[in-house]
Ligand SMILES: Nc1ncnc2c1ncn2[C@@H]1O[C@H](COP(=O)(O)OP(=O)(O)OP(=O)(O)O)[C@@H](O)[C@H]1O
């Protein structure tokens with residue numbers, strides 16, 4: 456499956472979700488290829504750290520911010536891997552648009568705060584554009600950085616419901632130290648020590664729901 460973890464909004468946790476899903480899939484024995492389509496290359500650097508730390512299982516990775524080249528790279532490599540994950544920068548870019556055209560699923564991390572929820576209109580428009588060329592594209596929004604599961608999350612869900620293109624994925628990821636510290640080693644919270652049981656449960660749930 457080819458995933459894009461994307462949003463036109465910055466800092467919503469795209470890179471955190473990408474690295475955690477990539478490592479979680481690799482831990483299940485899947486072959487995983489991670490393409491960072493962001494010039495800032497955060498997940499590329501995270502994967503470099505993973506390689507330097509010699510963390511098993513290994514994950515192959517590249518950085519390609521140019522949309523055309525990114526699409527060509529994904530199309531040439533996808534057959535060699537069980538899963539391809541594309542992390543893209545937090546703005547409308549050629550990489551994001553190209554990624555949506557080659558992906559099966561767009562995962563949209565967002566924070567349950569009003570500005571983040573309103574920003575959904577921009578990505579909704581890009582989904583519409585991409586579906587003209589790639590009708591199979593699914594789009595699912597997932598809360599990241601929830602302080603606690605509560606009213607904010609419910610309000611966010613109501614807003615997402617206004618976008619028929621976007622399905623709400625009921626697997627909120629909390630704001631936890633483990634997510635911020637593990638990424639520096641290119642690790643998922645499943646691998647990072649000290650283990651954070653709640654973070655592990657959240658990533659496991661996300662993975663299960665994505666493949667349900
Ligand atoms: N669930 C979380 N718990 C704790 N910290 C988090 C969580 N998600 C993200 N962060 C932190 O918030 C910051 C932004 O996250 P991240 O880099 O994943 O966002 P992004 O959407 O990829 O940003 P950009 O648009 O710049 O690519 C990082 O410092 C990251 O460590």
Ligand SMILES: [Mg+2]
Nearest residue numbers: 469470493497
């Ligand atoms: Mg990022």
